[in-house]
Amino acid sequence: AISPLSLARPPPAAPPAGPYAGLRAARRACRAACRREAAFLGGPGAAGPWEAALFGRVLQRADCLQHCLGLRLGVAPSAHRASHAVRRDFEQREPYNYLQVAFFQLKKLDRAVSAAHTFFVANPQHLQMREDIEKYRRMSGVKSDNFRDLEATPHWEAYEAGVQHYHADEYLRAVARLEESLTEALAALEECRALCEGPWEDEEEEEEEEMQPGLYEAIAGTHYIQVLKCRQQCVLEIATKPGRVSATEDFIPSHLDLLQFAYDQVGNQALAAECAASYLLFYPTDEPMLEKMKEYRTELGEDTAFTARESIQHYVQRSLMEKKLIYYAVEHLGGTFNDPDLWTPDELIPENLKEKHSLLMPIRACFSTGPLPFEGIAVTMDSRRMNGTQRVVFDRVLTESECKDLLRLTKAAGEAGDGYRARRSPHTPHERFEGLTVLRAVQLAQNGDVDWRDAKLLLQASEKSRKIIESYFTPGKKLHFSFTHLVCRTAVDEEQEGRMDLSHPVHADNCLLDPEGQECWREPPAYVYRDYSGILYLNDDFQGGGLFFTEMDTVTVTAEVHPKCGRLVAFSSGKENPHGVWAVSRGRRCAIALWYTHSQEHAEQVKDDAGEMDISTSEVDQIPPRNARATSRRQKPGSDRTQHPKELRVRDEF
Numbered sequence: 001a002i003s004p005l006s007l008a009r010p011p012p013a014a015p016p017a018g019p020y021a022g023l024r025a026a027r028r029a030c031r032a033a034c035r036r037e038a039a040f041l042g043g044p045g046a047a048g049p050w051e052a053a054l055f056g057r058v059l060q061r062a063d064c065l066q067h068c069l070g071l072r073l074g075v076a077p078s079a080h081r082a083s084h085a086v087r088r089d090f091e092q093r094e095p096y097n098y099l100q101v102a103f104f105q106l107k108k109l110d111r112a113v114s115a116a117h118t119f120f121v122a123n124p125q126h127l128q129m130r131e132d133i134e135k136y137r138r139m140s141g142v143k144s145d146n147f148r149d150l151e152a153t154p155h156w157e158a159y160e161a162g163v164q165h166y167h168a169d170e171y172l173r174a175v176a177r178l179e180e181s182l183t184e185a186l187a188a189l190e191e192c193r194a195l196c197e198g199p200w201e202d203e204e205e206e207e208e209e210e211m212q213p214g215l216y217e218a219i220a221g222t223h224y225i226q227v228l229k230c231r232q233q234c235v236l237e238i239a240t241k242p243g244r245v246s247a248t249e250d251f252i253p254s255h256l257d258l259l260q261f262a263y264d265q266v267g268n269q270a271l272a273a274e275c276a277a278s279y280l281l282f283y284p285t286d287e288p289m290l291e292k293m294k295e296y297r298t299e300l301g302e303d304t305a306f307t308a309r310e311s312i313q314h315y316v317q318r319s320l321m322e323k324k325l326i327y328y329a330v331e332h333l334g335g336t337f338n339d340p341d342l343w344t345p346d347e348l349i350p351e352n353l354k355e356k357h358s359l360l361m362p363i364r365a366c367f368s369t370g371p372l373p374f375e376g377i378a379v380t381m382d383s384r385r386m387n388g389t390q391r392v393v394f395d396r397v398l399t400e401s402e403c404k405d406l407l408r409l410t411k412a413a414g415e416a417g418d419g420y421r422a423r424r425s426p427h428t429p430h431e432r433f434e435g436l437t438v439l440r441a442v443q444l445a446q447n448g449d450v451d452w453r454d455a456k457l458l459l460q461a462s463e464k465s466r467k468i469i470e471s472y473f474t475p476g477k478k479l480h481f482s483f484t485h486l487v488c489r490t491a492v493d494e495e496q497e498g499r500m501d502l503s504h505p506v507h508a509d510n511c512l513l514d515p516e517g518q519e520c521w522r523e524p525p526a527y528v529y530r531d532y533s534g535i536l537y538l539n540d541d542f543q544g545g546g547l548f549f550t551e552m553d554t555v556t557v558t559a560e561v562h563p564k565c566g567r568l569v570a571f572s573s574g575k576e577n578p579h580g581v582w583a584v585s586r587g588r589r590c591a592i593a594l595w596y597t598h599s600q601e602h603a604e605q606v607k608d609d610a611g612e613m614d615i616s617t618s619e620v621d622q623i624p625p626r627n628a629r630a631t632s633r634r635q636k637p638g639s640d641r642t643q644h645p646k647e648l649r650v651r652d653e654f
């Protein structure tokens, strides 16, 4: 627990800097000052053997840092060593939770509101604070600008605004905000890296080495490599939105990708080319970007220099150098390295570490048991990476064009009317909700309301997911479909301002969660026979809508999954996997939700005149269209027709 005494003290610096920001600022300033004072570059005049010279500087710098921090913070040199637990509390903005209460009691409403807001930004899953904030909003003395984030991360604000403008085709504004975000992100990265030089205390993740290391091993392995690893992890820190647990993939490269397109749109080809060249530093063989570069060469003339930005060159070179050192150390001195980047070139990773390094390996490598169901699918996150049990994320389960076809199916089904209409979400008034079952899709195809091939694709995608999940979690033990539907959640325009709720509240799929009792009751109305859950995502062009997992308390977020086309998340349906969906605040989020059961009795069924069959065993290819209209809509010449005019009836089952 945190002592309220030390928390109630007003922030030392002027707002917006919070108390923790003060400690960080002091460290940053000291690091800069001490670098100047005890510069490592001895120059030609530096006397003595290199060793003495080097360690002399090292000691000097250490001494300088200690004193500087002591002076700046007005405390004994040891007092700037925040323990791991304290650091974590500050990172999670825990003190603001207490501050909020204290200011409220002191009747300082504006400060209570900003403290509450600051806490909530980093803890959007905190249901109590959610309610408190809603109360504050209704209070007459509270102004909207009281909702200020005292620990705001400027790059995230700019990034989100930039991406919003980008999606609204406002490219000039997008460029301005994304440039700002990139600059701020690189600055935040430097700050984070500077903090890596601080003292180290009980880093839980690192395994203790039994053996006493020698002098150089100690210097190289125990601290220097730790510092390098820490610096490398900084990219994850800046790429993680406050209140989220996982980082946005490729955060820095994606800036350049977006900027490249936006500059191109506003007619600034020179800057677009510079961004393209910068992006290629991360992914030198990226086909679309190389294509773009070719176009820029033709447009701007061969003699224009197409060079990447200096800041990005510096960033990539430095990162590569650090990675090389770390990989060398890991290979020869032991230890582990979780490379935070997807762009690390393959040749840089030592052969024997490759498998460990990347989870983006073919699914084949993961199973010695089940047979390989499909080629080309990747396991992007496993239970360990998702801080839980029986959780996994696969990528590339669908291609872009398959996602498009399935999205078209949702549109066509919506237009067919006939009982299938978007309605208010059962979970929130701020979203509409459409659900199309596989069986309903088959019906609509038979009536000619949707394209037959799209309906078939829905069946195929469901079956493919089933096979993947079965072979991953329960090889050799049959999983049946229990219920399948294609769900779209659409943000209702104009109703998003100050929205506090979730798209889907935290729940478990086969039991009734009772967070107070830390229990989950496996009894109706829960779908108790569900054993595994899968969600196959179709798009990412919306805002919000991330899936997250929590502890049994329903408020401690342990993992997050960002939907995108072809990404399949799967997990066991029980109390070990409470999950929810963040508010969809803009656009439409579509996914195929799949539940599976081991119980034959609860299998989802298609009924035809030959009898009932489990849809997982039904021959998808054998299900024919019932009338010609279904296929005449957009039939291509030469497309094959099945010749089984069997009557097919379907039964929706919940």
Ligand SMILES: O=C(O)CCC(=O)C(=O)O
Pocket (backbone or CB within 6 Å): 504, 509, 535, 546, 547, 579, 580, 581, 591, 593
């Ligand atoms: O759409 C998602 O990501 C999750 C939905 C979900 O958990 C559910 O429908 O039970």
Ligand SMILES: [Fe+3]
Pocket (backbone or CB within 6 Å): 507, 508, 509, 533, 579
């Ligand atoms: Fe669920």
